[in-house]
Amino acid sequence: RKEVEQDPGPFNVPEGATVAFNCTYSNSASQSFFWYRQDCRKEPKLLMSVYSSGNEDGRFTAQLNRASQYISLLIRDSKLSDSATYLCVVGRSDSARQLTFGSGTQLTVLP
Amino acid sequence: DAMVIQNPRYQVTQFGKPVTLSCSQTLNHNVMYWYQQKSSQAPKLLFHYYDKDFNNEADTPDNFQSRRPNTSFCFLDIRSPGLGDAAMYLCATSREEGERNFGPGTRLLVL
Numbered sequence A: 001r002k003e004v005e006q007d008p009g010p011f012n013v014p015e016g017a018t019v020a021f022n023c024t025y026s027n028s029a030s031q032s033f034f035w036y037r038q039d040c041r042k043e044p045k046l047l048m049s050v051y052s053s054g055n056e057d058g059r060f061t062a063q064l065n066r067a068s069q070y071i072s073l074l075i076r077d078s079k080l081s082d083s084a085t086y087l088c089v090v091g092r093s094d095s096a097r098q099l100t101f102g103s104g105t106q107l108t109v110l111p
Numbered sequence B: 001d002a003m004v005i006q007n008p009r010y011q012v013t014q015f016g017k018p019v020t021l022s023c024s025q026t027l028n029h030n031v032m033y034w035y036q037q038k039s040s041q042a043p044k045l046l047f048h049y050y051d052k053d054f055n056n057e058a059d060t061p062d063n064f065q066s067r068r069p070n071t072s073f074c075f076l077d078i079r080s081p082g083l084g085d086a087a088m089y090l091c092a093t094s095r096e097e098g099e100r101n102f103g104p105g106t107r108l109l110v111l
Helices: none
Strands: A004-006 A011-014 A019-025 A032-038 A044-049 A055-057 A060-065 A070-075 A084-091 A099-101 A105-110 B004-007 B010-013 B019-025 B031-037 B044-050 B053-056 B064-067 B073-078 B087-094 B106-110
Touching (some): A032 A060, A032 A070, A032 A099, A044 A055, A070 A084, B010 B019, B019 B087, B044 B064, B073 B087
Parallel strands (some): A011 A105, B010 B106
Antiparallel strands (some): A032 A044, A032 A084
16 A cells, blocks of 8 residues: 555536545555645645644645545635646655655646 | 755766766855766765765665765765766755755756
8 A cells, every 4th residue: 555645536617616635545554744836847836744633825724634544625615826746745654854755646627 | 045056067977987976065064965867766875975974875886986075065076977867966965964955956968
């Protein structure tokens, strides 16, 4: 079983739609969680950290469910510019320097 | 602007011909990382430097070496590139155990 698993997609949604991605992780002792965004042939960039209480940044909402070991990302009112691959990232409990990246979920927002 | 710079952006080498990829940063971050990312896959950590302390991932092939002569620069040496080493190589930095700041990557092609 992979340490971090994501549905690879692709998710094709119309502009203005709400879309949600889930990610599961295998290490129950993991302590830090993030969503990164990666545009085609570019480097990953931090989208948002994920906190235990859940957090929101504009149209983006991240949730953590420790009991079920999954994190989610919700994008509301999706824009064409949201088209990218979204990487789920989990930090190991023994060292936050050890981040494990998921393979990513590809999103295409259609006009 | 403070940033992570990678050179070259594209590198073509021949099977078995040594190649060196470079990374520099103006962020003054103490941790530097090298990741390998193949198409539609997660970035895979090869090694990282915590200050001058080198940390190799257990499954990183011996073919890959790294040098960090000072805080700002880090190099990835591939001693005998094989066809399977063709990938995007991403350099990243962080302050202690914070978020990763990625460079734009070097895309390596092995002929």
